[in-house]
Amino acid sequence: MQLGLSSEDLAFQAAARDLIGRTFPKGDPFDGGRAHEQRWHAAMAQLGWEINKWPVAFGGPGWSATQHFIWERETTAAGLPAQVGGMGMGMLAPILFAYGTPEQQARFLPDIRANRVRWCQGYSEPEAGSDLAALRTRAALDGDHYVIDGEKIWTSGAHQADWMFCLTRTSQEGKKQEGITFLLIDMRSPGVTVHPIVSIDGRHMFNRVTFEGVRTPAANRVGREGEGWTVAKGLLTHERTGQAYVSLSLSLLARLREAAASVPGANGRRLLDDPGFAGRLSLAAIELEALAMTELRTLSEVAMGEAPGAQSSMLKLKGTEIVQRMTEFFVECAGPYAAPWFPEVFGPPETVGPDWAQPEMVRYLEGRAASIAGGSDEIQRNIIAKHVLRL
Ligand SMILES: Cc1cc2nc3c(=O)[nH]c(=O)nc-3n(C[C@H](O)[C@H](O)[C@H](O)COP(=O)(O)OP(=O)(O)OC[C@H]3O[C@@H](n4cnc5c(N)ncnc54)[C@H](O)[C@@H]3O)c2cc1C
Incomplete structure (x- = not known):
C-alpha cells in the first residue's frame, strides 16, 4: 500500500507552500483582518484557487480529495483560511449550482467569487x-x-x-x-x-x-x-461537512503540546509528561486522526459528485467534540491565567501569565456554541440514528 504523497501531490504541496510563503512571508503573518483577507483572496485568485471547492463546470480547479487535504493542512499550519468569502462562498454557491437559474448564477456567483458581497x-x-x-x-x-x-x-x-x-x-x-x-x-x-x-x-x-x-x-x-425545505437541507449537509474542524483541531493540538511543555505538572514534571494528562491528550489525538480519515473519505466522495448526506452529521458531531476537548485542555494548561478575558467589554487587559493563555477562555466559551450551530448534537444523533443506523 502506498501511503506517501505522489510526485504530483508533492509538486502541488510545494506550489501551495510557495503561494503561502510569497503572500505572507515570515515576519508578516496573516492577522485575520479585512486587508489581509483581501490580500489572500487576490493571491489565490491568480491561480483560480479562491474557488477551490467549486465544480469545474463553474470554474473550480478540479482538485482531487488529496489536494484538498494538502491545501487544508498547509493553510491551517500557516494560520490561513482554506477559502475566504464566508457563507456566500461555502454555503450559498453550492445551492446556486444545484437550484439557481442561469440568471441567478450569472448575477450572484461573480460577486461571491470576487468576495465583493x-x-x-x-x-x-x-x-x-x-x-x-x-x-x-x-x-x-x-x-x-x-x-x-x-x-x-x-x-x-x-x-x-x-x-x-x-x-x-x-x-x-x-x-x-x-x-x-x-x-x-x-x-x-x-x-x-x-x-x-x-x-x-x-x-x-x-x-x-x-x-x-x-x-x-x-x-x-x-x-x-x-x-425551500429541499434546498435548505442540501445546504445544511454542506454546512455540516465544513464543521468537522479537523485542520483547526490539528493546529490546536500542535500549539497545545507546546503550551503543555511550558507548564509545570505534578511531581516536578512538565504537564505534557504527566501520565494522566498525556494519556488523555493521546486519546484525543488518536480520535482526531480517525476523524481526519473520515473527512478525507467524505471529501473524496464529494469530489466524485456524491452529496455528503448523513455522514456530514457524524463529522460535525465528532469534530465538535474534539475541538471542544482541545479548548478544555488549553484551559487546564492555562490554569488561573485562563480567567475570562473580554477585551470588547473591558478594553485591553493587563497581561497576567503567558501570552498564549490570554484568549483561551474566550475560545473555550466560543467552542460551546459549536454543539448548537448548524443543528445541535442531539439533532445530529437523531439523523445518524435514522439515516445511518436505520433505527
Ligand atoms: C454559533 C452559532 C451560529 C449560528 N448562526 C446561525 C445563522 O447564521 N443563521 C441561522 O439561521 N441560525 C444560526 N444559528 C442558530 C442555530 O441553527 C440554532 O441555535 C440551532 O438550530 C438550535 O435551535 P435553538 O437555538 O432554537 O434550540 P432549540 O431547538 O430550542 O433546542 C433546545 C435544546 O433542545 C434539544 N432538542 C430540540 N429538539 C430535539 C429533538 N427533536 N430531539 C432531541 N433534542 C432536541 C436541542 O438539542 C437543544 O439542546 C447559530 C447558532 C450558533 C450557536
Missing part, C-alpha cells in the same frame, strides 16, 4: 431552531415581488452582510415542510432591521433580524415556491 443565513427563528420547519416568517406574493414579515434570530454576521439567504413560509397548507420557500433578500431593503445580540464570549456575532413589509423580487426565489 457578504451573505448571511436567515433560517432560525425564536420558535424554530431544531424544529426548523416550524418557521413562521411569512412571504406573500404581490405581483412580481414577495412581501416578507417576521423575524429571524442567531443570524451570524447580519450586521455586516449585504444579502441574506432566507427561509420563508409561503403556505400554511399540507405538511409544514411543504410551505417553505427559499428567498434571497437585499439587507438594505426598506423594512429590514438588524438588532445586535452580544454572546457569552463577549463578542458581537449574532443578531436578531426583523422584517416589516420587506419586498424582494420573485426572481430572487431559489427553487420553486414550496421547495
